[in-house]
Amino acid sequence: MGRRQAEAITIFLSVMIISATLPVAAQDGSYFGTRYLAPNLPDVCKTTSITGSISNGNVDLMLTYNGTSLNGRLKGNTVQLTGSSGRYRYIFSGRLSGKKLSGSWEVKPRDCWGRWVVYRR
Numbered sequence: 001m002g003r004r005q006a007e008a009i010t011i012f013l014s015v016m017i018i019s020a021t022l023p024v025a026a027q028d029g030s031y032f033g034t035r036y037l038a039p040n041l042p043d044v045c046k047t048t049s050i051t052g053s054i055s056n057g058n059v060d061l062m063l064t065y066n067g068t069s070l071n072g073r074l075k076g077n078t079v080q081l082t083g084s085s086g087r088y089r090y091i092f093s094g095r096l097s098g099k100k101l102s103g104s105w106e107v108k109p110r111d112c113w114g115r116w117v118v119y120r121r
Contacts, residue, residue: 027054027074027096033118035063035105045112052118059101061118063090081102092116 028084033050052061052070059079061070072081079101081092088110094103102117 007046025054025056027101027120028056029054031101031118031120033102033116035116036114037112038114041112041114045107045110045114047114050116050118054101054120061092092119 007061030053031051035048037045046065048063048065050063050070052059054060057072057074057120059070059072059074060070060082061081062064063070064081066085068083068085068090070081070083070090072079072092074096077096079092079094079096079097081090089094089108090105091108092103092105094101094116099120100117102115103120104113105116106113
């Protein structure tokens, strides 16, 4: 084995050891918050609490009033979550900042929309 190949293997192994000992990503954990309805919209799109978690960039939240699951993946500090319940499609877009993930939401084909926010516990 040549010198360059030995150096490359040493660097690779060093990176693997460091990667294995890094702490869990700062955003990983349990989250809790609220989905707020924009004013003067139908009551069917209720303000509700949201629970869930982030693990290794995977975001899994749930609307507690009807059990709808919202799923997506963090891309940098942004996320798009989608879910469905019956004929309704839920679309949540947001941004992660520190311990807070927040943004806007809408339900199709209903004319419901608003803001949402969850905080890491």
